[in-house]
Amino acid sequence: MLNFSREKYLKVTGGAVGLREEIEKVVDEVYENGFKNIFLIGSGGAVATFYPFEFMINSTSTIPAYAEIAAEVVLQNHKQLSEQSLVILSSLSGTTQETVAAAKYCKEKGATTIGLTGEYNKPLADTVDFPIVNFAENDFASDGNQLVLYLLIFKLMNKNGDFPRYEEFAAQLEALPERLIEAKEQFEDKAEAFAVAYKDEPYHMVVGSGNTWGRAYSYAMCVLEEMQWIKTKSIHAAEFFHGTLELVEEDTSVLLLKGEDESRPLMDRVEAFAEKYTKKLTVIDTKAFELEGINEEFRKYLSPIVTSTLLQRLSVHLEDKRNHSLEIRRYYRTVAY
Amino acid sequence: MLNFSREKYLKVTGGAVGLREEIEKVVDEVYENGFKNIFLIGSGGAVATFYPFEFMINSTSTIPAYAEIAAEVVLQNHKQLSEQSLVILSSLSGTTQETVAAAKYCKEKGATTIGLTGEYNKPLADTVDFPIVNFAENDFASDGNQLVLYLLIFKLMNKNGDFPRYEEFAAQLEALPERLIEAKEQFEDKAEAFAVAYKDEPYHMVVGSGNTWGRAYSYAMCVLEEMQWIKTKSIHAAEFFHGTLELVEEDTSVLLLKGEDESRPLMDRVEAFAEKYTKKLTVIDTKAFELEGINEEFRKYLSPIVTSTLLQRLSVHLEDKRNHSLEIRRYYRTVAY
Structure with missing residues (x-):
């Protein structure tokens, strides 16, 4: 295939599914602490990647989900976003200004924050309660990011009793x-x-x-x-x-x-x-x-x-x-x- | 002004604000019965008219609000849409197929339904629990429809304790x-x-x-x-x-x-x-x-x-x-x- 490195692709996507155990630990911990709803916050491609997950949560789970644009949510004063919210943010570089600002805003509101990103020691990873880090070349970042989200979101729904066949699903993701x-x-x-x-x-x-x-x-x-x-x-x-x-x-x-x-x-x-x-x-x-x-x-x-x-x-x-x-x-x- | 009838415009918009008492009665009744969230459902221009109200409710009120596309919501199995939902639908003609189908779907779910429309004895008015009818020429329908929504949504938020100055707001709408x-x-x-x-x-x-x-x-x-x-x-x-x-x-x-x-x-x-x-x-x-x-x-x-x-x-x-x-x-x- 033109301009395609199988090795790099498998590194990014394999890195993502390799985070399964870590992701499940994060889910156990946030679920234990409790939350009332899920906010999925990003800009451009990142918020667009969240839209399907908002749709899937709303179709599958009793937990309300809201996908929101980072630069707007910090201005809107959204009344459902509170210390009882679980907020998932995403920025590959970890430096997208609006997303980092949104992470800070959500923390000030007392929400629990999870950040999906490509690097430690960058503003997003440094701000959120739970950074989930998978290094990714830009070409393949979207697939890697989505694999992390499948594990994270479907494990959350599983804990909530909405998706009983998570183990099977997660195992199949590894072969995906x-x-x-x-x-x-x-x-x-x-x-x-x-x-x-x-x-x-x-x-x-x-x-x-x-x-x-x-x-x-x-x-x-x-x-x-x-x-x-x-x-x-x-x-x-x-x-x-x-x-x-x-x-x-x-x-x-x-x-x-x-x-x-x-x-x-x-x-x-x-x-x-x-x-x-x-x-x-x-x-x-x-x-x-x-x-x-x-x-x-x-x-x-x-x-x-x-x-x-x-x-x-x-x-x-x-x-x-x-x-x-x-x-x-x-x-x-x-x-x- | 080119192609503008002041008389027709004031008839449509005046008709809308003239519904204030009726709208407030509907609000009293649905609020008495209780609901957990608000769904705003329409197609095309109708759902687009709801987007600002979704934004305003989420910025102002503790009641969660969801604006949804009629043809999709009947397929999605949205878990927040239930017998505890208050559903507001809108179709000027009262015959938009997807919107009428959504009204039926929501009723089957046991939700309370309010329909904003231009005519009685049309499918939308005949389907919903509470039709709110304001005859409108197509040109001016959007302004009329929005005036009805301001009264309806802001009275709902007022009942919920989120918008104390409703009386003043509604009075000013009459002069708008x-x-x-x-x-x-x-x-x-x-x-x-x-x-x-x-x-x-x-x-x-x-x-x-x-x-x-x-x-x-x-x-x-x-x-x-x-x-x-x-x-x-x-x-x-x-x-x-x-x-x-x-x-x-x-x-x-x-x-x-x-x-x-x-x-x-x-x-x-x-x-x-x-x-x-x-x-x-x-x-x-x-x-x-x-x-x-x-x-x-x-x-x-x-x-x-x-x-x-x-x-x-x-x-x-x-x-x-x-x-x-x-x-x-x-x-x-x-x-x-």
């Missing part, structure tokens, strides 16, 4: 990185063909629902816009029919991220519409990938990580075919604002 | 329609100038934060996309710096909806950035409008309705200068899907 590489390999030709066909496309609609909505939102914003300078509209499948559909013409690129959770019928409906009205429809469907050894009933939870691991291949090929590095920025960390 | 007309008049030249300058613009970024975020989301989707077939990206001010900023060039249109709530510094930051990097910046700032007789401390709550009343003028002028009726659709209620 190899399955995700197989999925990438299976997707490779399609990823390249997409980049060839759409390298000059000026605009994409990116559609998700349920636990793929966060992936649609972040792929549009953090990759297509930020890293490739291509205009996008990310749109929830259920909202697509309340406005954005009117823009669809036969040459409008529509990218659908289909997962396997309860909301799948919403995506089917957009797909049926798009098949009729545009010639530029791309469907990435997690159902097409075998994921050997993963129980059928767990597949729906894994739609976000399967989607993001596949999209990462799209990015590599877009970078190549468009001759536009994923690293260059006009503004972000380049100019002051 | 006249103040909104004055704001429209003050804004008229700017609205026309915007439409003249941007009539051929192919793409706008629309930015909001806090309780104007929902207005940014819906103006982009339900007006610019749906009614004018112009591409947009709606983006939360706090997320703007995590991707979308990279698209800004000196000829990129950026429309900022500045309100007066706690999140205003997020908008200041985007404004400072946009002033530097694009020549096509438009700022609609509620602070520029006097709203005589409204207490300073209530102004922040009114940012959404002030914003939407001004944006409605923008729409009228875009329709005129672009020679593109706000009524025509390629697909919505035109073809089956």
